[in-house]
Amino acid sequence: MTAGTKPVGTKTADAVVIGGGIMGASAAHFLARRGFGRVVLLEKGRLAGVSTGHSAAIVRTYYSNSITLELAKRALHMFENDRDLLGGDCGFRxxxxxxxxxxxxxxxxxxxxxxxxxxxxxxxxxxxxxxxxxxxxxxxxxxxxxxxxxxxxxADPTRTTENLVAAARPWGLEPRAGVAATGIRLHGNQAVAVETEDGTISTNVVVNAAGPWAGQVGAWLGLRYSLxxxxxxxxxxxxxxxxxxxxxxxxxxxxxxxxxxxxxxxxxxxxxxxxxxxxxxxxxxxxxxxxxxxxxxxxxxxxxxxxxxxxxxxxxxxxxxxTDDWHPIVGPEPGLEGYYAFFGGSGHGFKLGPPIGEALADVICGETPEIDLAPFRPGRFIDGEPLTSAWGEGNRG
Missing domain, CATH: 3.30.9.10 (D-Amino Acid Oxidase, subunit A, domain 2)
Incomplete structure (x- = not known):
């Protein structure tokens, strides 16, 4: 089949998010909330079924670098106002x-x-x-x-994830639990479709929020992530x-x-x-x-x-x-159009997932987010600009 050709019976979406943990649910929620259109959320198992569902789900702000502290500050505000900002009662205590x-x-x-x-x-x-x-x-x-x-x-990590998904259904979010992505198709350097166990979804926007399997998803496009x-x-x-x-x-x-x-x-x-x-x-x-x-x-x-x-x-x-600096990898990849990374929570992805998802949705929509995600960009390691922590190696602080 020629790259970029739309197969007979292909479904279409304005965006496809791969991975139904807190990061994927957050990206999908805020894209839908922004009125992006039909957003398909693929999850090969169940929502919050792996890392997210087993998170201690601690919502705190003690961080030593500015970007993470600002995101944590925003996260705290979101959980304090979860019914309005996260889709419902997230069990925040x-x-x-x-x-x-x-x-x-x-x-x-x-x-x-x-x-x-x-x-x-x-x-x-x-x-x-x-x-x-x-x-x-x-x-x-x-x-x-x-x-x-x-x-x-x-908070309750599973309830938070489920709230994000359920609340965004009226805005165009379509969750597909039990359906695994199997590939991403390009036309030139533009993402044009996601292959799944249940057929092909034509789309120009793909978010890789596959958590532990994000490296495998990136490899479909020839990307090599150090995880x-x-x-x-x-x-x-x-x-x-x-x-x-x-x-x-x-x-x-x-x-x-x-x-x-x-x-x-x-x-x-x-x-x-x-x-x-x-x-x-x-x-x-x-x-x-x-x-x-x-x-x-x-x-x-x-x-x-x-x-x-x-x-x-x-x-x-x-x-x-x-990741190599214990902070998430988020944002577009140079040389690829329509593909966005969002993974590598390194143990603090639960609290940061919603504010990063909110900011990434702005980026995808062509807007400038209130919190600049550039420090999390995939190329920061090549640029010699990894994030640091006052606590030293092996920490997310």
Whole structure:
């Protein structure tokens, strides 16, 4: 078949988004909201079925580079106004986000504190005694001070994704769960169609939001993305009686994070700076193995001794898709028309997905977004301009 020729029976769309996680759902939602026309969202499994659905879904703003901080600020506003901006109640619980800072990370913590305040965010520096008042169950050995984001918290990642999709249906979004993309066709350097298991969709706009499989999608066009994958695990424990309330807690010194999960459970995982647990995206065991359970429990119980007596409720594992600087790859590829990258959340894609999707929709529509996505452009590594973090390597901060 000649490139660019429209096969008999080909369906048409104004845009096709490949991948039904938070990033794909966000891009599709905001394109449809902008009145772009018929937007088809392809997902080979179910919406939020892999990385997104297993996200801890923490919504916080502690970042040390300007672009990510601005996006996180926008994300917080979106979740605070989820019914108007994200399509419905996303289960956002603004219980606060508490960062525990030890002496080794004092300078990084001060940098974060200054950055957040400079960007107009309400953030508080807490003395150790004030941290103890806020979160009595915590053991504060080795903690020099705390940073509190009182407006932050967590959301429901699956509900958020489903809301984005459902709300945009009247505007032209057509979700196709259970339908995998199998190729992208070009006419010259212009995207003209997406091949699927269910036939061909003619389109001039394709968004690659395929998460762990984004590299495979890019390879259809001869693109080679530098991506790694990590098996990321979380465990669940029963909240002890008389335990009290906690905000979301991140402890970069012990490299552990935790948050409430409903009324009677605590979810916890290894925190940043992160070590990569290499995995094949097509062969990732979704269970929590005993070794990883022990690795999470060790710092968790050190920081929260009461949980060492709590009932273990299981856990799970999923995937991080990690770029070379631990920040997403977003935007058009030089030399290709109608193709846009949107993947590589590296563990913080959930909160950033909606504001990036909003800004990317502006770019696709030929408008200038309020938040410039150029720092996330695919070519930044070739240009020698990777993003950096005050926390160092293996971190998204």
């Amino acid at each position: 603004p219980i606060g986000f508490l960062l525990l800072i030890g002496e080794r990370l004092r300078a990084a913590g001060e940098h974060i504190l200054e950055s957040e305040r400079r960007h107009g965010l309400h953030v508080e520096r807490l003395a150790v005694e004030n941290v103890a008042e806020l979160a009595p169950p915590l053991s504060l050995d080795g903690v020099s001070y705390g940073i509190l984001e009182p407006r932050s918290g967590y 790694r994958w990590s098996r990321e695990s979380d465990l669940l424990v029963e909240k002890p009686a008389d335990f009290g309330e906690l905000p979301v807690v991140s402890d970069p010194g012990l490299r552990v994070y935790l948050r409430p999960c409903g009324e009677d459970r605590i979810i916890a995982g290894l925190g940043a700076p992160k070590d990569i647990e290499p995995v094949d995206p097509d062969d990732c065991d979704p269970g929590l193995d005993p070794e990883m359970r022990e690795r999470i429990e060790r710092p968790l119980f050190e920081r929260l001794p009461a949980l060492s007596r709590a009932r273990h409720l299981g856990g799970y594992a999923s995937l991080y898709t990690i």
